[in-house]
Amino acid sequence: MALYTVFGGRGFIGSEIVNQLQAQGHSTFVPARDDTSLFERDLGIVLYCAGNGDCKNTPFSVLEANVSLLAQLLQHAKFERLLYVSSTRVYMNQALANEQANLTVCVDDNRRLFNLTKLVAEELCLKSGRNVCIVRPSNVYGVALNSPLFLPAITRNAINHGKVDMYIAKDYAKDYVSVKDVASSCIEIASTDQCHNQTINVAAGYNITAKQIADVLQEYTQCEIIWHEIDFPNESFPITDITTINELITNFTPNNVLVDLKDMITEFTKVLRTN
Numbered sequence: 001m002a003l004y005t006v007f008g009g010r011g012f013i014g015s016e017i018v019n020q021l022q023a024q025g026h027s028t029f030v031p032a033r034d035d036t037s038l039f040e041r042d043l044g045i046v047l048y049c050a051g052n053g054d055c056k057n058t059p060f061s062v063l064e065a066n067v068s069l070l071a072q073l074l075q076h077a078k079f080e081r082l083l084y085v086s087s088t089r090v091y092m093n094q095a096l097a098n099e100q101a102n103l104t105v106c107v108d109d110n111r112r113l114f115n116l117t118k119l120v121a122e123e124l125c126l127k128s129g130r131n132v133c134i135v136r137p138s139n140v141y142g143v144a145l146n147s148p149l150f151l152p153a154i155t156r157n158a159i160n161h162g163k164v165d166m167y168i169a170k171d172y173a174k175d176y177v178s179v180k181d182v183a184s185s186c187i188e189i190a191s192t193d194q195c196h197n198q199t200i201n202v203a204a205g206y207n208i209t210a211k212q213i214a215d216v217l218q219e220y221t222q223c224e225i226i227w228h229e230i231d232f233p234n235e236s237f238p239i240t241d242i243t244t245i246n247e248l249i250t251n252f253t254p255n256n257v258l259v260d261l262k263d264m265i266t267e268f269t270k271v272l273r274t275n
Contacts, residue, residue, distance in 0.1 A: 002191070003044030005029045005079070007069070012144055013085060013137070014049035016183040024187075039072075043079040045190050051085065055113040066117035067124070074128040081131045083190040086118045088138040088175065088203060088240055098241035099136070099199040108234055126197055133195040135186055138203035138240050141257055142179035143267045151176070151213070151261070155268050158223035166210060166227050173207035175240045176257035188249055195248065203240035204254045216261045221269075 004021050008014035009030030021028050031038055052058060052065035070084065091097035092115070093106050103119065105112050125132040141151045154164045185202045189195050214225045246252050 001026045003027045003029065003042070004187075004190075005031065005043040005046045007031060007046070007048045008050035008085075011049060011051075012142070012147065013140060013179055013182055013186075014047070016142070016179045017047055017049065017186055020180075020183050020187060039076045039078075041078070043073075043077055046073065046077070046079045046082040047186055047190055048073070048082060048084045049186075053111065053114045055111045059113055062113055063117055066114070067121045070121050071124055074124060074130055074132075079130075081133070081190060081193070082125070083186055084121060084125050084132065084134045085186065086122055086134050086136045086199075087114075088136045088201060088237075090115050090118055090136065091238060091240065093234065093236055094238060096241070097201070097238040099201060099244055106234070122199065131193070131196055133189055133197065134199040135182075135189060136199065136201050136203075137182045138175035138177045138201070140179050140182050141176050141260070141264075143264055143271075151257075151264070152268075154213070154217065155261070155264055158217045158221040159265070159269050162222070163224040163226060164214065164217060166214060166225060167230055168210050168233075170211040170214075170227060171209050172235070173209045174237050175203045175205070175207050177203050178255040178257070178260060181254045185245065185249060185252070192248075198244070200244050200248065201240050201242055202245055203242050204256065205240060205242040207237060207239060208257055212258060213261065216258055217265070220262055220265045 004026055006014050006018050006028060009018045018028050018030060048070055050065050050069065052062045055062055073082070088097060090103050092109065094101060094103060105115055109115070122134050125134055144152050157164045182202055189200060217223055218225055
């Protein structure tokens with residue numbers, strides 16, 4: 001069995017990766033913050049899931065988590081292979097969402113620092129001369145009870161308050177991918193040397209609208225959906241191209257968020273009502 005070092009291994013994606021690796025019998029190492037042993041030991045196969053997206057409140061932490069520690073590892077750490085978890089958010093307002101597409105940063109995006117740091121981190125990986133690969137997951141979902149992310153937040157509101165305030169347009173659409181699918185894909189990609197210096201989208205390959213999600217919530221919780229008339233953000237996402245991952249992973253069949261949302265509602269209800 002191999003040794004895997006998982007940065008961000010206590011986070012949403014990282015903890016699922018650790019759970020799957022341990023279930024497969026692998027050894028896992030989840031470094032603590034400021035662990036000085038990182039540059040003295042063999043890290044085996046590295047999965048870099050650490051990250052920060054709070055550009056408004058902690059911009060320097062965004063840089064540190066997304067780029068700075070990674071740069072040190074690429075320069076000084078001993079490892080067999082490194083997989084960096086980026087994001088399909090870099091495709092926002094672009095014409096295409098494939099791994100070879102030209103990308104621009106939008107001046108009116110208040111989280112452009114996130115996109116910039118992800119792109120800098122990707123380029124550092126590719127220019128490092130190390131054995132690396134990059135994955136760009138789309139919007140990751142799962143049962144994360146305390147998460148401020150969109151799906152967990154509106155599911156909590158539907159169950160706890162019987163209503164959901166929607167501050168996005170009904171036709172606002174994104175690609176959603178299960179945290180379990182992301183974790184298993186990251187492990188498979190990191191475990192093969194076929195993906196040297198590649199960038200790979202990990203996504204469902206189709207967009208789901210806010211209205212479709214609201215309809216499921218309403219059907220299974222009988223909540224009220226309140227659509228607010230506001231100035232919606234200038235955000236649109238092209239269909240994410242999953243040709244590359246389909247070529248790399250046999251029978252890649254990601255879950256559908258609308259199907260999983262029903263199970264999420266059941267799980268949320270069970271846990272929230274027992275607390």
